[in-house]
Amino acid sequence: MMNDKPIHKQKLYRLALTPFRLLVSYYIMAVAVVSILLSLPVARQKGADWSAMDAVFVAASSVSVTGLTTVDLSETFTITGIFILIFALQIGGIGIMTISTFFWLIFGKKIGLKQRQLIKTDQNQLNFSGLVSLLRQIVALILLIEVLGALVLGVYYLNYFPTWQEAFLQGLFAAVSATTNAGFDITGQSLIPFARDYFVQFVTIILIILGAIGFPVWIEVKNFLFNKPLKNRFQFSLFTKITTSTYFLLLGFGTIVIIFLEFNGYFVGKSWHESFFYALFQSTTMRSAGLLTLDINDLHHSTVLFMSALMFIGASPSSVGGGIRTTTFALNILFLYHYARGNRSIKVFKREIHQADVIKSLVVLLLAVLLYGISIIILSYTEDASLLAIIFEVSSAFGTCGASMGITADLTNTGKWLLIILMFIGRVGILSFLFIMSSNEKEPDFHYPKERVIIG
Template structure:
């Protein structure tokens, strides 16, 4: 379904009617842009503002919105509006699309996702529009609304596309706009199940309300990673890029880059100005990505957390993996290691291939960064995307596609349950 949508989106974006005068796009560049928008990645081989006119930007916005909330969420809402019943097969697709374990309550959840998305994006659009207009960044309220709405949608869906032409470079000292963008990025990446439970908690006003283990793990991991990223950027760049900056500029650059590396894709400075250790730190953050059932990609926060918890449990001699006074199901532990291992194999293989395709025209750091950004559907780049060859672009398209759908969903697509007819004798193998 995502593949068909990507091809249709590519066909629409290739129409000259949506381009600026004199602009011609190759098929691979159009496909790359369409997949990047649908996977809400934000990697671009062309300058969005210089390539697409206002109608093209509108089409791009629609594709980003579809990719952000998910095809099944959009389809469910349309079915509900027109009064159609949703069958079992459709519900199973919803379950896979939203990384859920059970069919019950799916329609209600997807309705909440759709309404919640529109509400948050609307508030973000209003705030950005008013700031852009009254701060004098644009010459009319119409333009302020145009820029404000697009970037609110792009931020909440964690797409990272911009139509300013240089991401958020013009707002590196505007902390109001940065704060709005950060809040939108976090709300989009934290995961819809977390937003649903938070809403239930606020609505009930019941202090005995028990958050699920999923919400506790993903929120805790999300916050810890944000703090590690902020502290890491600050310490690694304090005597480098941040050396001549004031204390609030150091905090701003450190925190914003920590947030945007989790799936945002926006930038307030040139990432290439960072040192290699910082770039590698941000690459790691991008591979980890956002939370499950969110608009982000990567291996997801819960996968990373369970892998670490399993290692700690084994080191302590525990036979069970525990968190917040709960025992984590063995199937979830297995899935976490399968996803983590598969992701490492995929990322390493992609780095080797991309470096080979480019015949070492780009540094290994920039190649690792580009691969991590594509797989994590982040969109940050060190400026090499537009200079890549066709083979490299196809590789990144595949990575963005897998990153959006999720590695587990891809593996489940090929999985076929088989009951063993023969049970072989067990034998130990030397490990490590």
């Protein structure tokens, strides 16, 4: 509508016709498989509570790498169950599409155009060429990071856990959970036992950032570092510049605001470095990871609401995170600033933003606000929880963050299904969701006279 080409002739819209729908089927299939696997008797400890609703919820939460859960993982699953979860986080975090392509590559199958488009949709890449090698690089990198993280944490956890088996299992799970930004824990109380262990927190923060910063950023950094001949004329893309600077600005801003809001609250009597690490860790984790070093219920209402806003914004596109995404937020703010100043174009990093992208970012915001408002009203009708806990829970699901004030297990089935839908939308991205839901009928191409309308 706002572009030179009608939207139904634009690339993104054409892609919607089948790949977006195929993507949904794959996600649903993954959720189904994981729920069945988790429901196998071998996956669960004897006597642990377990229902079909739990199975679907935990499966949906792990495939969408959200981390909300209706059961305590450490009290419910056996080691086999935990490895099934790790598997689910991988196919969720790395992306079902990436993995299936990866298998196609391994087994030597040719990747057809349809499959390529499918992958492109999932990882939201703009460059078609080099897609296959990109996927290989992504999978290799993420696995490498996870293994390194597991080793470092496993060795370090020898200080914390009685046996080396337990230390390394905890290390592996923690590394996978952080890198995929899943936010699950098998300690039973997230990272609260390590609230004063800055080393564990530092490693976790690094892993979370590597997962949430977005795959394209990795690839560009790798190209920058290792492609010697290109080095002199190598340029980071506008996308990488915007998403990375927004990511770190939000991280820093979040840290400062949390310190400010809790200065006379949670941080009273705590040293500056303790307060700083609490704020930094929670600011990082609200981007989409969901791990916590404190109990959200101990924080002030205003901090909880601010954190909800951070989760609503979410992580970078083409990352393991959810929410409206950093680029959406950045373009919204840039647009507002330039509109208010009466500027014709949005200039940033010596580039101009394409108008169609600005429109897209506004569509995402509009849809997200509607979704958010309706979800909160529905949950406040069906659930017995406090409004604050509901707002936090909805933000957490949509941002695929997974932090909770502890109401997840007590939700009604309606509430749980709503969260499952929110996690799905948060993970596939709200634009993909819009195109899935919208029909494909074209309207006849004719015009009425234009007429102005008074606005706000």
